[in-house]
Amino acid sequence: MPRMTMIEAIRSAMDVSMARDDNVVVFGEDVGYFGGVFRCTLGLQQKYGKRRCFDTPISELGIVGTAVGMAAYGLRPCVEVQFADYVYPAYDQIVSEAARLRYRSNGQFTCPIVVRMPTGGGIFGGQTHSQSPEALFTHVSGLKVVVPSNPVDAKGLLIAAIEDPDPVIFLEPKRLYNGPFDGHHDRPVTPWSKHPLSETPDGHYVTPLGKAAIRREGRAVTILAYGTMVYVAEAAAAESNVDAEIVDLRTLLPLDLEAIVASVKKTGRCVIVHEATLTSGFGAELAALVQEACFFQLEAPVARVTGWDTPYPHAQEWDYFPGPARLARALLETLEA
Amino acid sequence: MPEPAPLRFFVPEPAVRPGDAPDFSNVPIPEAGSVRRPDVEAEPESFRDLAYSIIRVLDRNGEAVGPWAGSLTDEELAEGLRHMMTLRSFDARMQMAQRQGKTSFYMQHMGEEAVSCAFRRALEPGDMNFPTYRQAGLLIAGGYPMVEMMNQIFSNESDPLKGRQLPVMYSSKDHGFFSISGNLATQFVQAVGWAMASAIKSDAKIAVGWVGDGATAESDFHAALVFASTYRAPVVLNIVNNQWAISTFQGIARGGSGTFAARGLGFGIPALRVDGNDYLAVHAVAKWAVERARRNLGPTLVEYVTYRVGAHSTSDDPSAYRPKAESETWPLGDPVIRLKNHLIARGRWSEERHKQAEAEVLDAVIAAQKEAERHGTLHAGGKPSTRDMFEGVYAEMPPHLRRQRQQAGV
Numbered sequence: 152m153p154r155m156t157m158i159e160a161i162r163s164a165m166d167v168s169m170a171r172d173d174n175v176v177v178f179g180e181d182v183g184y185f186g187g188v189f190r191c192t193l194g195l196q197q198k199y200g201k202r203r204c205f206d207t208p209i210s211e212l213g214i215v216g217t218a219v220g221m222a223a224y225g226l227r228p229c230v231e232v233q234f235a236d237y238v239y240p241a242y243d244q245i246v247s248e249a250a251r252l253r254y255r256s257n258g259q260f261t262c263p264i265v266v267r268m269p270t271g272g273g274i275f276g277g278q279t280h281s282q283s284p285e286a287l288f289t290h291v292s293g294l295k296v297v298v299p300s301n302p303v304d305a306k307g308l309l310i311a312a313i314e315d316p317d318p319v320i321f322l323e324p325k326r327l328y329n330g331p332f333d334g335h336h337d338r339p340v341t342p343w344s345k346h347p348l349s350e351t352p353d354g355h356y357v358t359p360l361g362k363a364a365i366r367r368e369g370r371a372v373t374i375l376a377y378g379t380m381v382y383v384a385e386a387a388a389a390e391s392n393v394d395a396e397i398v399d400l401r402t403l404l405p406l407d408l409e410a411i412v413a414s415v416k417k418t419g420r421c422v423i424v425h426e427a428t429l430t431s432g433f434g435a436e437l438a439a440l441v442q443e444a445c446f447f448q449l450e451a452p453v454a455r456v457t458g459w460d461t462p463y464p465h466a467q468e469w470d471y472f473p474g475p476a477r478l479a480r481a482l483l484e485t486l487e488a
Numbered sequence: 489m490p491e492p493a494p495l496r497f498f499v500p501e502p503a504v505r506p507g508d509a510p511d512f513s514n515v516p517i518p519e520a521g522s523v524r525r526p527d528v529e530a531e532p533e534s535f536r537d538l539a540y541s542i543i544r545v546l547d548r549n550g551e552a553v554g555p556w557a558g559s560l561t562d563e564e565l566a567e568g569l570r571h572m573m574t575l576r577s578f579d580a581r582m583q584m585a586q587r588q589g590k591t592s593f594y595m596q597h598m599g600e601e602a603v604s605c606a607f608r609r610a611l612e613p614g615d616m617n618f619p620t621y622r623q624a625g626l627l628i629a630g631g632y633p634m635v636e637m638m639n640q641i642f643s644n645e646s647d648p649l650k651g652r653q654l655p656v657m658y659s660s661k662d663h664g665f666f667s668i669s670g671n672l673a674t675q676f677v678q679a680v681g682w683a684m685a686s687a688i689k690s691d692a693k694i695a696v697g698w699v700g701d702g703a704t705a706e707s708d709f710h711a712a713l714v715f716a717s718t719y720r721a722p723v724v725l726n727i728v729n730n731q732w733a734i735s736t737f738q739g740i741a742r743g744g745s746g747t748f749a750a751r752g753l754g755f756g757i758p759a760l761r762v763d764g765n766d767y768l769a770v771h772a773v774a775k776w777a778v779e780r781a782r783r784n785l786g787p788t789l790v791e792y793v794t795y796r797v798g799a800h801s802t803s804d805d806p807s808a809y810r811p812k813a814e815s816e817t818w819p820l821g822d823p824v825i826r827l828k829n830h831l832i833a834r835g836r837w838s839e840e841r842h843k844q845a846e847a848e849v850l851d852a853v854i855a856a857q858k859e860a861e862r863h864g865t866l867h868a869g870g871k872p873s874t875r876d877m878f879e880g881v882y883a884e885m886p887p888h889l890r891r892q893r894q895q896a897g898v
Contacts, residue, residue, distance in 0.1 A: 176688060202688050208718055213677055213711035220681025223666060240707065247671045248678065254880045256659040256667035257649045293881050316883035361886065405886035
């Protein structure tokens with residue numbers, strides 16, 4: 152089985168999809184000739200030609216707006232927004248157009264597009280290269296929202312997203328592009344080649360949307376995590392000696408509530424972790440769902456460990472980033488509660 | 489050196505306001521037939537002046553004159569007149585239906601009928617319009633059943649959109665009419681995307697984007713022009729300048745630009761300005777622009793100079809912001825009367841036939857309305873089910889929506 156980085160896996164997903172379906176087109180800023188600033192589309196223009204993989208003007212609204220029109224025509228655009236922090240000019244096209252087209256036209260027009268964007272921090276990117284805007288999309292009816300945490304999932308989920316009949320927001324944790332990152336920023340980077348989830352089939356396969364994965368089984372507490380936080384959770388559990396069960400949500404919308412409820416009913420405790428800011432973050436939705444479904448099994452309040460409610464800082468990145476130490480403290484507090 | 493005067497903040501104002509005498513002396517109107525017709529293959533640089541003029545065919549005597557004349561037969565013109573009369577009659581009935589509480593909202597076309605009715609004639613089956621809310625002429629002239637439009641307006645049990653959309657936000661893929669968003673200008677750039685897709689697939693179909701004068705200020709408009717220009721998309725980009733964006737005169741969106749059409753020049757997109765109340769001129773220019781798109785010559789930006797005679801919508805009262813008699817002094821006249829007079833001048837029509845046609849058109853509209861009302865109106869009779877509200881958000885209903893539908897008891 153070949154080993155891939157997250158970047159290679161994402162590229163392979165687009166390659167496989169473009170080879171299988173002529174209607175799949177890939178475009179965005181620096182995406183064509185150069186292959187993307189993170190190199191996710193490297194070689195695709197060479198292989199499939201400029202009509203299927205091309206550079207665009209710097210206009211996120213133009214990228215998504217034209218993708219909506221192309222999808223209405225019958226193509227399957229998989230577009231890149233260079234950083235999730237830059238998606239806001241396209242927000243209206245995503246929220247008012249892509250997400251509602253099927254509904255408002257009663258299925259006459261549909262919008263099978265994928266909007267890929269690097270998300271999250273950990274690269275000293277400051278406030279314009281570090282944001283985690285997933286909750287802005289999970290709040291929108293008509294969208295699907297995916298956050299992969301490893302190469303084999305990233306490929307299968309991206310293929311599923313491209314083949315999905317509805318618009319999918321595909322958030323790629325950029326700190327995971329080249330290796331799993333557990334929040335210990337002072338330690339050497341672990342490459343994907345040493346991680347079992349980098350084993351990624353070359354060909355076509357699908358990882359279904361809406362299904363979570365258990366990354367670590369445990370009995371003491373459930374950690375709900377996605378993206379980079381999956382590795383932070385693993386580190387926190389190991390370093391605090393807590394027998395935590397780690398649920399990697401993979402898809403935030405639609406959510407695998409069944410897997411979450413099964414785990415929390417088993418452990419009786421739940422800690423939610425995400426990089427995004429606390430207030431009205433996706434953790435709030437998770438906490439509400441957990442208490443609705445598991446109130447009588449809960450032995451402690453549901454806890455949230457998140458980025459602080461500030462813009463993403465530069466120099467203070469590691470004071471902001473919810474690392475293993477903060478999560479470990481929350482785990483111990485939840486166990487003592 | 490003396491100190492410069494303090495900076496002054498400038499806000500454009502229309503020439504007149506309620507209580508003033510209407511004044512269109514600032515709208516220069518060239519003689520009909522005076523603007524040249526470039527070859528569709530001409531270099532866009534060679535006819536930049538057309539973005540600042542107004543292409544007109546019908547003169548004051550109802551004659552069709554100049555190089556843009558002659559694109560339609562007498563039969564087609566008579567049919568065009570009937571389309572515009574139908575749209576006007578349809579509007580009057582639906583406006584009344586809204587006052588009677590049969591629907592929540594309506595938007596009429598009074599004065600702008602020629603723009604969408606004549607444009608529709610220049611398209612082929614399979615071409616796709618991305619319209620705004622004031623182009624129902626595309627449907628009427630395209631043969632879409634009026635009763636379907638009314639079912640949508642009444643949000644009744646036969647509403648093709650299942651009660652999910654505000655009245656007049658039609659959608660008909662089969663009739664080349666993309667679902668109207670209601671958000672302004674968003675669809676201008678989607679039209680460009682659709683056209684790019686058609687080119688990517690080596691297809692023969694073209695797209696048409698529509699936007700109002702006010703909404704050209706949206707970023708989507710500029711993104712559409714950039715993408716259309718960059719990829720030479722087979723698209724016609726239409727700006728309907730009806731002078732008023734609700735209460736805001738067109739000078740607020742236009743700013744220092746001479747005309748809206750001229751916005752295209754900076755993008756290297758050929759731009760034409762046309763008399764939007766002249767059915768023949770609209771059709772001739774539409775045909776020219778459609779041919780350019782179809783022949784791989786790229787996008788064209790067209791500004792239709794017209795006037796919104798009615799209110800913006802049933803929720804608007806124009807007497808609060810413009811002189812009451814302004815529409816009567818609009819120098820480009822009324823599109824229905826102008827085409828009627830032309831057909832009379834050609835000996836193909838008469839006042840009597842016109843009266844008779846008005847009665848026929850009204851009968852057809854009333855018959856359609858009766859049929860639609862059998863399926864219900866907004867607050868009476870059959871309506872879309874609560875279940876319909878939950879359907880169609882996704883291709884397949886996800887578990888959370890299924891739970892909510894159960895909670896709603898359907």
